[in-house]
Amino acid sequence: MSHVAGRPVASREPEAEPHGDPAAAEAPVQVRGLVKKFGTFHALDGVDLTVERGTVHGFLGPNGAGKSTAIRVLLGLYRASSGTVRVLGMDPGRRPSEVTRNVSYIPGDTALWPNLTGRQVLDVLAGLRGRRDAAREEELMERFSLDPTKKVRSYSTGNRKKVMLVAAFAAPTDLLILDEPTSGLDPLMEQIFQDCVEEASAAGRTVLLSSHILSEVERLCTDVTIIKDGVVVESGSLARLQHLAAVEVTVHDDDETLARLAADLAGSGIDTRLAPGESPRGALDFPVDRARLPVVLAKVAVAGSTDVRVASASLEDLFLRHYEVDAR
Numbered sequence: 039m040s041h042v043a044g045r046p047v048a049s050r051e052p053e054a055e056p057h058g059d060p061a062a063a064e065a066p067v068q069v070r071g072l073v074k075k076f077g078t079f080h081a082l083d084g085v086d087l088t089v090e091r092g093t094v095h096g097f098l099g100p101n102g103a104g105k106s107t108a109i110r111v112l113l114g115l116y117r118a119s120s121g122t123v124r125v126l127g128m129d130p131g132r133r134p135s136e137v138t139r140n141v142s143y144i145p146g147d148t149a150l151w152p153n154l155t156g157r158q159v160l161d162v163l164a165g166l167r168g169r170r171d172a173a174r175e176e177e178l179m180e181r182f183s184l185d186p187t188k189k190v191r192s193y194s195t196g197n198r199k200k201v202m203l204v205a206a207f208a209a210p211t212d213l214l215i216l217d218e219p220t221s222g223l224d225p226l227m228e229q230i231f232q233d234c235v236e237e238a239s240a241a242g243r244t245v246l247l248s249s250h251i252l253s254e255v256e257r258l259c260t261d262v263t264i265i266k267d268g269v270v271v272e273s274g275s276l277a278r279l280q281h282l283a284a285v286e287v288t289v290h291d292d293d294e295t296l297a298r299l300a301a302d303l304a305g306s307g308i309d310t311r312l313a314p315g316e317s318p319r320g321a322l323d324f325p326v327d328r329a330r331l332p333v334v335l336a337k338v339a340v341a342g343s344t345d346v347r348v349a350s351a352s353l354e355d356l357f358l359r360h361y362e363v364d365a366r
């Protein structure tokens with residue numbers, strides 16, 4: 039296998055879809071009504087997902103929501119039970135090898151060949167793909183501080199992940215599908231990962247990023263899809279979803295004024311999270327639907343409070359809304 043080390047590997051099969059093809063004009067990932075059953079269990083139950091060209095799209099959801107299953111269908115590793123799936127203009131169920139050759143994929147569980155060195159793994163992966171940017175691989179190995187001469191079995195979890203990161207970012211692909219790519223990375227490497235995603239995006243590459251690290255998604259992603267129990271519960275641009283979600287209102291004043299305001303708001307059905315008889319202790323801090331904000335501000339004005347702050351929901355607020363329903 040090491041015979042291909044350090045030099046470009048010739049393509050053994052024809053390219054999937056040349057650029058300029060009508061397929062190049064459509065969104066790199068288009069999924070409609072995707073159902074994936076394991077026996078009678080619906081792991082995915084009618085999922086729609088569109089990842090537009092050049093975007094970094096966050097794919098979020100609680101454990102067991104169906105993210106990895108959906109990603110495996112995108113790569114042709116699982117067959118869809120029903121629905122339509124197009125990746126780079128191809129049906130991965132019918133052309134799995136062409137899809138995998140043209141997509142940089144980091145699986146959630148990084149099982150590599152234990153007897154190969156990091157470099158030999160990169161050789162194999164590049165050989166399977168049929169195209170390689172060896173100079174970029176060297177640069178990324180340096181940035182991720184990866185010693186490619188060690189055998190995989192001696193690598194830590196983080197170092198195994200780095201081999202996949204180097205292979206994914208260095209490969210000359212237009213689409214990266216990354217399934218929890220930073221699990222096991224230390225904060226410094228996480229930072230380098232984020233830089234690499236931003237560089238990929240700046241170069242016009244499209245990224246689908248499954249992650250549990252909300253700060254990572256908030257920094258990197260333009261769009262998000264949140265999935266739960268195999269069903270999409272939110273999807274769209276992050277800015278729009280944050281706009282539609284509840285806002286957080288904070289009012290500072292003396293306790294007497296705040297207690298009066300809380301009672302007034304409660305009379306209009308707005309819960310300020312202040313239990314009966316509880317002191318506001320200098321601040322009221324509560325979420326409210328954006329549509330009801332004018333009512334809240336009118337009551338704040340009547341109370342005579344002037345120290346008021348309104349903040350958009352964070353991705354965490356958005357996400358926890360769905361988690362909290364789960365916990366009930």
Ligand SMILES: Nc1ncnc2c1ncn2[C@@H]1O[C@H](COP(=O)(O)OP(=O)(O)OP(=O)(O)O)[C@@H](O)[C@H]1O
Nearest residue numbers: 076079081099100101102103104105106107108146
């Ligand atoms: N090969 C399989 N056979 C049977 N059930 C499976 C299989 N793969 C996944 N599942 C089930 O499908 C559901 C979705 O799993 P999946 O791994 O896609 O979730 P996930 O969103 O990636 O979760 P996590 O965040 O924990 O990685 C789970 O209930 C899981 O147990």
